[in-house]
Amino acid sequence: MTGFSPTILAFCCNWCSYAGADLAGVSRLQMPPNVHVVRVMCSASVKPEYVLKAISQGVDGVLVLGCHIGDCHYMTGNHRTAKRMPIVQKVLEEVGIDERRLRLDWVSASEGEKFQKVVVDFVDEITKLGPNPMREVKF
């Protein structure tokens, strides 16, 4: 895998994961620079459309991060995400894109280290999977 460095889009919820990412940065934890963080108000406001659009446009991996179940600032926001994302993964799988290109995880505001771990793991996995096949496809 020489030379391939994946492009990864991370949707972080404002209340937990973005603060977690902030903490990871402030604590100077080393992370691969492939991740582009997008701050959203809640993981449930990550419409599946955004994820599917990103992947069909050639983004190698999408990471959706939210508060732990039960900790959502909007009470049941992450319940929705937890139910939607498996179906989005199935859509990807049926079309023929590896479902591991989308990952849903929970990172709270105090878990800077977990944020680092999730990012490192995900970048490793996507590097192993290789580039998104949609990069080559021209409609």
Add this chain to the structure above:
Amino acid sequence: MKLAFEEQGADYLLIMREEHGNVAPAMIANGESADGVRLDIPYQLVTILENIYPWLSKGKIAIITRRCDEKALAELVKRKYVDDKRIVKIGLACSEEQIRKCRCNDPVPSTVAVGEPHAGVKDDELALALSKKSSEDRLNFWVDQYKKCNKCFGCTLNCPVCFCDDDCVLEDRTFVAEPSVPPGLSFHMIRSFHMADKCIECGECERACPAEIPILTMRKLLAKDMKAVFGFTPGDEKTVSPLNTTLEGEQLEDECDES
């Protein structure tokens, strides 16, 4: 149809009718002549019902329902688009040829008023073949199919459970990045996701598609996944779609006005 008006007390009947050599959906009021009624043309009359329902404030509407129409109505009733009490269902059993064309495994309506019931077809062959392929081959297959799409929106317009009339995300540049024709993979993936928890496998999208993309096969594959993940099958009258509930199964409140 005497059955609808005299026995069930309906005021209107929604049916397919032949006029000047063309068959189209027609609304017949009680007492009007019902010449040229055709029952052998498959079309989801629920789609028409859903469009005219807001303009009919009173009266009972009788509608010819195949099994898929019944399921579509169940989905609409659950989402409170139509009132169950105002609908009279007249069950119509599909012919063998129609069943084969839809690869339908559940073709018999709850009450058969017209036609003879036939058994369903067990599996969709294309779906089976696709699930055995590697993901690369599958992607190639679907990309080849979707390249034929000319974005006519036939699949959404004729779908009985596509009800976001003017707010369809598929018409929005924010979500579907490719404004060109063919519309790219995101268009089809987004539609697949939207239909995952309500597609009742009537096959109207495939019949409407001028490019003959096997859309129904994709829906069947996702229905299988939906069942595997949540144990939910669209068209069930009692259970609400898991995407509309919290983890504990409580119903979510709607923050957008859908009426």
